[in-house]
Amino acid sequence: MTTLGTRETAPTAAPPRTTIPVRTPPSGEQARRRLGVLRTSDYLAVFGALAAAFAMTGLLWTKLTPFTGPLSYVVVTWWLFVLIYGALVSFDENRPTVRDRVAAVVVQSLGALIMIVLAFVVGYMIFKGWKALRHLNFFTQDMGGTGPLDPLTKGGVLHAIVGTLIEVGIALAIVAPLGILGGVFLHEIPGRFSRFVRTVVDAMTALPDIMAGLFIYATVILILGLQASGLAAGLALAVTVLPIIMRTTDVVLRLVPGNLTEASYALGTGQWRTIWHVTLPTARSGLATAVILGAARAIGETSPVLLTAGASPFFNANPVHNPMMSLPLMAYTSVQSPQPNMIARGFGAAATLLVLVLVLFAIARVIGGRGPGELTNRQRRRRDASSRRDMNRYHARHAAIAAVEGSA
Numbered sequence: 001m002t003t004l005g006t007r008e009t010a011p012t013a014a015p016p017r018t019t020i021p022v023r024t025p026p027s028g029e030q031a032r033r034r035l036g037v038l039r040t041s042d043y044l045a046v047f048g049a050l051a052a053a054f055a056m057t058g059l060l061w062t063k064l065t066p067f068t069g070p071l072s073y074v075v076v077t078w079w080l081f082v083l084i085y086g087a088l089v090s091f092d093e094n095r096p097t098v099r100d101r102v103a104a105v106v107v108q109s110l111g112a113l114i115m116i117v118l119a120f121v122v123g124y125m126i127f128k129g130w131k132a133l134r135h136l137n138f139f140t141q142d143m144g145g146t147g148p149l150d151p152l153t154k155g156g157v158l159h160a161i162v163g164t165l166i167e168v169g170i171a172l173a174i175v176a177p178l179g180i181l182g183g184v185f186l187h188e189i190p191g192r193f194s195r196f197v198r199t200v201v202d203a204m205t206a207l208p209d210i211m212a213g214l215f216i217y218a219t220v221i222l223i224l225g226l227q228a229s230g231l232a233a234g235l236a237l238a239v240t241v242l243p244i245i246m247r248t249t250d251v252v253l254r255l256v257p258g259n260l261t262e263a264s265y266a267l268g269t270g271q272w273r274t275i276w277h278v279t280l281p282t283a284r285s286g287l288a289t290a291v292i293l294g295a296a297r298a299i300g301e302t303s304p305v306l307l308t309a310g311a312s313p314f315f316n317a318n319p320v321h322n323p324m325m326s327l328p329l330m331a332y333t334s335v336q337s338p339q340p341n342m343i344a345r346g347f348g349a350a351a352t353l354l355v356l357v358l359v360l361f362a363i364a365r366v367i368g369g370r371g372p373g374e375l376t377n378r379q380r381r382r383r384d385a386s387s388r389r390d391m392n393r394y395h396a397r398h399a400a401i402a403a404v405e406g407s408a
Helices: 040-064 070-090 095-133 158-188 192-205 209-223 230-254 258-266 271-282 284-299 303-308 327-334 340-368 377-407
Strands: none
Touching (some): 040 070, 158 192, 192 230, 209 230, 209 303, 230 303, 327 340
């Protein structure tokens, strides 16, 4: 009998227990794949696939099909090589390993193809211009008074080398600070105007080079009255290079870790001081790459230089007066001549331009290749000298305090 005012409650059911499905142990131990070590079977698979591909392509070209042409022969051989290599690797490896090996051999073979093409271009250029390159006068004389029929022991490219260095130097002196500053603006100051500037820069990146030469020719030469000279060519090259450095700088600054700038702001540093002392030193190597890309674009231009600087066979180191020759323009005009000596001079000028580009790139890498916080030898010596002065001052102060305490 229940008491009035009380309610009889049913017993609560226990919550269901969480069960874990029973897992069957693996039948065998899984073998680890060693991706970084090449075995003998890997080399045999590569060389065997390559030999089989050449043999099958030769059979197709000579017996079975009417195909001809060296380019199609190389393409078919490469495809057969990849297929045969994948089949050979599948005999010993599982499916993920086969995909990994096939992808690796595709990427590495394409990289080797690019290196072979680059070596062929450089070697062909040096081979065609070796008749002119082996003479010392080719680097110490200009073409003043030298005709197309004169021997290679007369005339050279000194005027073109100096003209190229002056024009590219003017362009980089204008564009390097402006391009880096513009990239910093695009990265650090978002907004409607920044988006507009980015759109204009993207449009200028696809601008034909001759448009920059026509712009400088119409404004600086026709309107302002400046004659065709190295300065006008440098301005035209600056217009061509500016969007490249700005966009590359913007991309490089995006790779700077955000925690570095956040730590600087947390310490109470302003925006521009953070950019100058944290962001730009961290991205130093990337900024050097941006300048290198701009120099590579400027140093090989022909049409803007032809419109704004003209062509001259005489040596001219004055960037304000008289026409000025450059290496790409000399190579372009020389190879069009029917005379073998002029063609050799043109290829020699192209080879000299290649060496000059490599030297400039090496200098830029030395200047901008240091990591963030890495000091030069001179800065290390100054830091060590400052530390020694501080240590001597501390020792002198400690000795004076000890002397005073001893006399007391």
